[in-house]
Amino acid sequence: MRNFKFLSLILAVVLCAVAFVSCGEANYAAENTEYVIGVSGPLTGPAAVYGVAVQNSAQMAVDEINAAGGLNGTMFKFVATDDMHDPTKVATNYASMYEGGMQVSLGTVTTAPGLEYKNLSKDDNVFFLTPSASGDDIPGGGNGFQMCFADGNQGKVAAAFVNENCKEEAVGVFYKSDDPYSKGIYDQFAANLDETIKTTVTTFTAANETDFSTQIDTLKNCTFIFMPTYYDPASIFMTQAKDILAADAVYYGCDGFDGIDSKEGFDINAIPQKVSMLSHFNSKAEEGMAAEFIAKYVEKYGKDTLNQFGASAYDCVYAIYYAMEKAIADGKEIPVTISASDLCDILKDMFANGYELEEGVTGENIKWESNGYVNKAAIQYVIKDAGLPEAEAEVEAEAEVVAE
């Protein structure tokens, strides 16, 4: 009995000690031998094509940096955790990465989990630069920045395009009402549209993503259809509508359209209508960094997961790497064991105050607003022209996107 009491006393003391230790501001990176970059994204599940693209591309960038000697001889390590695009999985992922020594991160791949990640990382003061969580509310914590355009910005640019070019068109809109990405773009699009332009709007939800006959019927007289959705539902819509809509109608999408022409089994040339999009990455680029990236990616991972998510992640890693390099050149100290919070203080100060990524896959002279939104040029390009077949990508016009 006495023994038991003694043991329990020891146990109690140990537990208290543990409790006190974990209360303190621990530096989980104290044992690091490499800089650790983390990301939480859908590596499995229906959105895996995006998460895997980010994982592959970020790993590719890290490998390149390490092969070139790392940051003054210190290597980088990239960690990707799987959230299946499910916000409830983010807390566990974040904790395992943060407590595993993560010092800087790419946040999340998609928006819904990103909102969760934003709060967690703000509490610990961990810097993130997300490649693709484009929700308007993703930055704003002071520690978070975006490489992709915020949804609202895409909506604004699209509205400007429609105001300018579609005065004579019957404009239709097809968006996913229960998806923050799709609805975020649509809301800003609607808010910035000229009053003289009348639109026919039809929506769908995750639940009825398998058949769009009713929506197509609603839009059957439209000649210009704005589709702020991902390419999967868009390609289904196009296939179903090919004989019903006018053959010279135009589909206009945002960055979610990226990769639609390489979707397996979907022959974009089998539909007569024209398809164009607004993005920061041209997956058919033939010159510049984008072309180099595409060549490297396809050689290493194949064509299936090549998309703007990956391109953006590649830029994110380099943006962080160059920022750290610049900070050191400016006299800041970034030891390999630097705490996430200390590194965050350095990086967020730079990103909010004019730091610039001169050349990237997704644009040139990429800068950030102090509120975390990216500031770079958007490209509008035609994926496929009206009429059959000829699928020549060409850059039509450049529109400057300025974040608020």
Next chain:
Amino acid sequence: MELLVSTIVNGLSIGSIYAMIALGYTMVYGIAKMLNFAHGDVIMVGAYAIYVFLAYVNPLFAILLAVVFCLLLGVTIEKVAYRPLRGASPLAVLITAIGVSYLLQSLAQIVFGSASKMVMVYDFGAIKLFGVTLQVSTLVTLAVAVVVMIALTLFVKLTRTGRAMIAVSEDKGAAQLMGINVNKIITITFAIGSSLAALAGLFYLLKAPSVSSTLGAMPGIKAFTAAVIGGIGSIPGAMLGGLLLGFVECIATKITVIAPYTDAIEFSILIVILLVRPTGFLGKKRREKV
């Protein structure tokens, strides 16, 4: 007029798919007294099966093979997962069914990946009907569904096996005493339900040529709703519920203001029906412990 025609045709065609799926739910419930939540995923398996077989044989034969594949799958699921639980608490069977559903979805994801696959079974093109341009596949879906439902009704009413099915659903014990092999009847029920699910998979492919591992999830739940609205256990009830739900979905989607709430509206109808008439439109009153 145009609006009326397109709404009727689209509503009927969506509704008839729901009705086909609901039949699987309702027959299994009526006869085995269990909710087979894996039923929706058999639709997805059917669609993938068509995708695979299309690579080797012509469309008609691929469809036939897919139906046979799903039939065998349904029978296997029943034998492996549900039969050992015959007599166990309904909750255990329910959880098992949900488990099977996840198993099928995950397997499909492992085998085919998470990105959706485009499957062009056959391009029927479009025709003009009363001034409305319609996809011919919509009409084909409608026609096949009607034929299948009539055939099924006749089968249940006129054949020995069909009447045995009714007998088992009325009173399992008494049916057994009358010399009906209950296990065999349940197996046949699963076979029919799964074949119908495969056809539903085909219909989805005809309407929108894309399949992913979650294809069957929502149609499954909608069809289950339809079965409950119509009165679970009742075959005409499933058809009625399916068509009703199809029309509601079609009309709600058309009206921009309420379109985002389409699903909410459909499920609200379920709640209202359950409150007003818990047994559904054509269900039988029965005291039951759940």
